[in-house]
Amino acid sequence: MQLSSLRTEVLRMARRAHAAGLMKGANGNFSARDPGSGLIVITPSGMPYDVMTEADLVVIRPDGTVAEGDRRPSSETPMHTHLYRTLPDVHAVAHTHSPYATALALLGRPIPPVLPEMIKLGEEVPVAPFALPGTPELGERVAETLRRTGARAALLQAHGALAVGRDPEEAILRALDLEEVAMVYVLALQIGDPPNLPSDTFQRLREVYGLSGR
Numbered sequence: 578m579q580l581s582s583l584r585t586e587v588l589r590m591a592r593r594a595h596a597a598g599l600m601k602g603a604n605g606n607f608s609a610r611d612p613g614s615g616l617i618v619i620t621p622s623g624m625p626y627d628v629m630t631e632a633d634l635v636v637i638r639p640d641g642t643v644a645e646g647d648r649r650p651s652s653e654t655p656m657h658t659h660l661y662r663t664l665p666d667v668h669a670v671a672h673t674h675s676p677y678a679t680a681l682a683l684l685g686r687p688i689p690p691v692l693p694e695m696i697k698l699g700e701e702v703p704v705a706p707f708a709l710p711g712t713p714e715l716g717e718r719v720a721e722t723l724r725r726t727g728a729r730a731a732l733l734q735a736h737g738a739l740a741v742g743r744d745p746e747e748a749i750l751r752a753l754d755l756e757e758v759a760m761v762y763v764l765a766l767q768i769g770d771p772p773n774l775p776s777d778t779f780q781r782l783r784e785v786y787g788l789s790g791r
């Protein structure tokens with residue numbers, strides 16, 4: 578994939594997340610990796626999404642140094658680069674502070690398998706232990722949580738939410754699905770204790786619909 582089309586896709590991810598209310602102001606950050614060169618296109622630090630253009634995006638090398646662009650890359654660059662280094666099948670990352678997912682993250686409360694569409698998120702949504710925003714340790718905790726559980730989305734303790742994908746489209750759809758599932762789960766918790774799905778649900782979904790999961 579050319580870097581110019583990757584820029585288009587990263588900006589589209591950020592705009593879709595912003596339009597869907599997944600974050601306010603300049604919160605959150607988005608990136609995608611070019612599988613050929615290993616270069617990463619990432620959103621800039623501290624810039625509101627409604628004025629961001631493709632020219633504002635920053636191209637960084639796998640070690641996080643800037644290869645192209647006038648702006649400072651996202652403060653969460655160390656988390657993004659660590660995820661790409663340790664999860665070779667991941668080529669896009671969407672990190673937001675979407676409110677329902679973040680509310681669960683504050684409580685350190687994972688989302689158990691309560692809805693069939695969670696197959697797209699890896700069946701359950703785990704919580705990555707707290708680390709200071711902007712540090713490599715945050716990337717290590719998130720990568721380890723995704724690797725250990727096989728999940729493709731995670732809650733970041735006392736911080737926010739994150740989804741990964743093989744491409745920007747998959748990552749942003751997972752970020753949107755994650756907030757939807759989190760919202761329904763939080764609402765259900767107000768009136769009761771939602772049960773887990775029967776244990777063979779995801780296996781049957783894969784068989785019946787040919788869906789891919791873990």
Ligand SMILES: [Zn+2]
Pocket residue numbers: 605672673674710736737
């Ligand atoms: Zn954040």
